[in-house]
Amino acid sequence: MRMAGERIIERLRNQIFENIVKQDIEFFDRNRTGEIISRLAADTVVVGKSVTQNISDGLRNGIMAVVGTGMMLYVNTSLTLTMMSIIPPIAVAAIYYGRILRDISAKTQTATSHTTQVAQEKLDLIRTVRAFAQENRESHSYATETHKVYQLSMKESYAGATFFSGAGFAGNFVAMAILYYGGSLVAAGSITPGDLTSFFLYSTYVGFSFMGLSGFYGELMKGIGASSRLFALMESKGEVEGQSSQTGIKLEKVTGRIEFKDVEFAYPTRSDAKIFKGLSFTIEPGTNVAIVGKSGSGKSTVAQLLLRFYDPSKGSIFIDGIDIRSLDGNHMRNNIMSFVPQEPSLFATTIRENIAYGRSNATDQEIESACERANALGFIKKFPQGFDTYTGEKGVAMSGGQKQRIAIARALLKDPKILIMDEATSALDASSENLVQDSMSQIVMGRTVITIAHRLSTIQQADFIVVVEDGRVVETGGYDELVEREDGKFRHLIDAQLSS
Ligand SMILES: Nc1ncnc2c1ncn2[C@@H]1O[C@H](COP(=O)(O)OP(=O)(O)OP(=O)(O)O)[C@@H](O)[C@H]1O
Ligand SMILES: [Mg+2]
Incomplete structure (x- = not known):
């Protein structure tokens, strides 16, 4: 049973993670990473345990109760019926108790996910926290979250204590009734x-199994409480249909x-802040285009739409005349496009693996040549350690410019x-930028390049500029x-840039 429980947890985690990474980007705008991680780590355990460990306990107790009751009926029917009168009130109490537990459990899991979320976010930004000397404040905000979890478990204990002491009291009352009635x-x-003695022993046996x-019922309810969010995560489907699914046209040439x-x-x-209100432009094959505009004008958004992280609410985007909504998104991103994000981050692994991320079968020679062109x-x-250098979590062990050049090589x-x-x-810096610029002529050869640019130098090289x-x-x-x-x-x- 223990092994079955671990297997269930493993499967739940894998299925949920698989579903999460395929969600639309919008999903990650709405849900915080810490919360999702906590659902994966903690909720799955509660659910897995509640299904297996408990089912074995439940089965054992159920069998005990049935056998015991049978023996009691065999010894004396009217005494058994007297004892059974205790069941309806306890059943009502149990249902009520189960509901409370289910609610508390759902709340506890949510509160737990908030603690993870706070911890994750603050630790992610530890350099900002330290630079602004806000360690105490962050400890305090974490403590506020953990205290909520503590309060909920107190509530759960109270509910349990009330229910079990009530049930125990009723049990003792029934025992007295049996002795009195049996005695007569x-x-x-x-x-x-x-x-009478054996009946009494059977009834204790049944009493324990009912406890x-x-x-078991309580634990089951807790599992149900924890599972609701989990199953929502497992079932939710992206709205940008096929954003990461593998259906649709696969453009070959x-x-x-x-x-x-x-x-x-x-x-x-x-949704009330319209970024684009009828944006139209065309980029011819093989040209090097610069998109320019003020900060916040939506330049990065152009890239996100082209990658189909989101769908436009009106209008369309075409590649080779085909609406990207009818393309296989996975194939498109894998084979047609490469993207160097504005704030590149690296995976916590070696430089080699970071560069080969989109093409794990690349040879060392190909990797070196890509690095050379990216001036990396x-x-x-x-x-x-050369290419085997470890880049550290999120690439913190690399400078900003190094990260960018690794990201360019990866693309x-x-x-x-x-x-x-x-x-x-x-x-x-200016000199390494010049080096990248020099290799730009090589980089752009035979492909369409969209540079989202601020700097004059990048703009000057472009064949075409979109403002x-x-x-x-x-x-x-x-x-x-x-x-x-x-x-x-x-x-x-340009004037604004030159004068600043
Ligand atoms: N994930 C998001 N959810 C909601 N709004 C967003 C999101 N990303 C960007 N925005 C908003 O969309 C607008 C355009 O952002 P975008 O990042 O495209 O600007 P930009 O032109 O790239 O600016 P910059 O030159 O500073 O990089 C901004 O007002 C921004 O606040
Ligand atoms: Mg931007």
């Missing part, structure tokens, strides 16, 4: 003292033409038809052409 039967000579059964057509979009978690080879080779290794770089050079403002494209054209427009939007952006 013996005096009247209808049963022997021996029968066991109510314990891609030229890399991209078109945004009248795209309207608001983030699902902030130099600094990687300087580490004593290039996939040799994608479409490369999306979200300000990929913003954390690089986004107020949810629309306000200007497009080549660098020289746009710079010369006296009152142009692009000109304004």
Whole structure:
């Protein structure tokens, strides 16, 4: 039974995790990581235990109760019926108690998940906490959460104590009744003292098994309480249909033409703030395009829509003339595109594994060549362990610029038809940026590159510039052409950057 319980926990965890990683990105906007982790770690244990350990206890107690009652009926029917009169009130109390336990259990699991969430978030940001000297405040906020869990378990203890002492009291009352009534039967000579003794022993036996059964019932209710959120996690399906599923068209030969057509979009978690109000632009195959605009104008959102992390509320996005909603999302991200995020983070493993993340079968030579083009080879080779250097949790053991270059190498290794770089050079110092820029001509060869850019240097290299403002494209054209427009939007952006 113990082994079966562990197996159930293992399966629950695997199934739930599998379902979680396939959720839409929106799911992760709505749910906090700490909470999800706690559901995986703690709720699964409560549920697994409640199903197995308890079922064996429950079965044993159930059999004991049936056998004992049978023996009692065999010895004396009217005494048995007297004793049975205790069952209805206890049953009512048990149902009530079970409900309380179920609610408390659900609340306890939620409170536990909040403690994990707080701990995770504060430890994630430990450098900020330390820099602002807020250690005591964070300890205090964690203590507030753990205290809630403590209070709930106190409540559970009270409920248990009330129920079991009530049941114990009723049991003693019944024992007295049996002795009294049984005694009068013996005096009247209808049963022997021996029968009364064995009846009494049977009834204690049954009494204990009933206690066991109510314990089982309580644990079961706790399991049910903990399971409700868990099953919700297991069943919830993403709304962006097929965001990570593997159905739809698999584009094999891609030229890399991209078109945004009248795209309207608001983030699902902030549906009243429209980011795009009819965004349209076209990128020809093989061009190097820069998307520019003020901070918060939605440049990174363009990348997220193209990767189909979200779907536009109106309008469409096409790759080679095909609406990306009809493409196999998994195949598209795996084979057509690569993405360098604005704030690249690394997995807690070696540099080699981080780079080969999207193509685990890449050869050392391919990895080195990708690093060379991303201008990462130099600094990687300087580490004593080279490519086997451990990057640490979230890549904290790497500098911002190093992380970015590793992320660029990771994207290039996939040799994608479409490369999306979200300000990929913003954390690089001028000289290493120049080096990346120099290799840009190699990077862009044979593919469509979208650079979401702030800096002049990245913009100058672009074949085409798209200026986004107020949810629309306000200007497009080549660098020289746009710079010369006296009152142009692009000109304004450039002037602002130069004067700062
Ligand atoms: N996951 C999200 N949920 C809700 N709103 C978001 C989300 N991500 C971004 N936003 C909002 O969308 C708007 C556009 O954000 P976006 O990141 O696209 O801007 P940006 O142009 O990339 O800015 P920057 O130049 O500073 O990187 C901002 O107002 C931002 O607050
Ligand atoms: Mg951005």
